Amino acid sequence: MASPLEDLDELALRCRDDKARLYIGEAVASYRSGAFRSTIVACWIAVCFDVIEKLRELALGGDAEAERHVQELETTRRSGDVTRALKFERELLNLAKDKFELISPLEYIDLERLQADRNRCAHPSLTSDDQAYAPSAELARLHIHSAVTHLLQHPPAQGKYALDRLIKEVESEYFPTDGNEAKIAFASGPLKRPRESLVRNFIIVMLKGFLNEKPDYKRRMRISAALKATAHLQQKIFSTTLREKLPAMFRAISDNSLNVAIYFLRDIEDTWQYLEDDNRQRLERYVVGLPTRDYDDIDFLLKYQPLRTHALQRVNASTLDENVNALLFGLPAEACDRVITLYLTSPSFDEANERGKKIISLLGDFSPENIRRLLTKVNQHGQVRGSYQLASVIINLRHRMKNFSAQEFEELLINNGLEEFSVKEDDPF
Secondary structure (H helix, E strand, O other): OOOOOOOHHHHHHOOOOHHHHHHHHHHHHHHHOOOHHHHHHHHHHHHHHHHHHHHHHHHHOOOHHHHHHHHHHHHHHHHOOHHHHHHHHHOHHHHHHHHOOOOOHHHHHHHHHHHHHHHHHHOHHHOOOOOOOOOOHHHHHHHHHHHHHHHHOOOOOOHHHHHHHHHHHHHOOOOOOOHHHHHHHHHOOOOOOOOHHHHHHHHHHHHHHHHOOOOOHHHHHHHHHHHHHHHHHOHHHHHHHHHHHHHHHHHOOOHHHHHHHHHHHHHOOOOHHHOOHHHHHHHHHHHHOOOHHHHHHHHHHHHOHHHHHHHHHHHOOOOHHHHHHOHHHOOOHHHHHHHHHHHHOOOOHHHHHHHHHHHHHHHHHOOHHHHHHHHHHHHHOHHHHOOOHHHHHHHHHHHHOOOOOHHHHHHHHHHOOOHHHOOOOOOOO
8 A cells, every 4th residue: 555645755856946955855864864853954944945046036027026025135145144134034934925925824834833843953042951852753754745845846926926927928919829839838837836726716717707708709719728728737626616616607697698608618628517407408598599699609509419409409490591691610511401491491482582592602511411402302392493593503502512423413403303404414514
């Protein structure tokens, strides 16, 4: 059975800063030799160096407050002011917690205990005259673990600072709109080794931006890429957050904005699983009664298995104009089949001519099955068969059809009583 204790060497390797890693390595070596006081002192030194390096990184990134503290440190170092240096060390954890949110309040408690134990180990005046402070092996090991997992392994930006940085990055016009490229953008930032709270808050902000703020197309694509990248980098936290938050966010979407929910399901894959029964039922009813303004989403809905049956119901109730106006991205075969039904059931010659004119723009989307159905059935419907527009429909279909044999096309015409529209081999048309 594997030990539940984390390997100390692996903990040391997690440290981001070389100086902190050096002192944690020294702490581990001291722990293994039984020098537990030295272990705790080395842990605290590693924490101090790590916070200082994080302040320098933040200062380089343009943080004015971090720059001020770095300058104070440099002044203290040049002047050799021990009193000022000790004051900085005493306030180090408060600085990390309150001003820069490098640690949480709970993590602060653990590291404050490390600081107190370090003082007991390093200052004889804090212990009794007749007995030196002797920390246990378990306490020394705990301090190594706390130092690394609470602080040393994390990048300098955490908490609100990191969240603001991530949001600002996504809002930039130059942020990728592709999920794989977004992973590269996030790989070396705050999401590399983040705290769970940071990931969770970032996901929630992105979800709100997508679902509640009606972003324009480019912004929506950036948010989608950010969510996809986060799902890849922090899969467990992403799944947990969506399971907890997504149902309530979907309920908050107004009826007039439900198309945003469809965009979300399309852009962020495998998210249907996080919805609850009432969410799913509402979306199913929306798709069955899909507003005309949203009918151009029907192609995706027909391919989206959880909503396919309801999308088919909507297609079978669609009008010819709805299908013509949805042509921008091409018409799916199911919608083309509906167009054929509407054409073949024209109630008069005039209506057959009008519908014939309209479907010409759709003929390039007809599948081989659509073509066979049209040519096989047209002679059975007198209003269409007798309309003068039928010739134009057949001519355009002949020139615009895809993946269909010209020979089979002519044979279908002849075999279904439409021989006057067929083309002989020597015919110039």
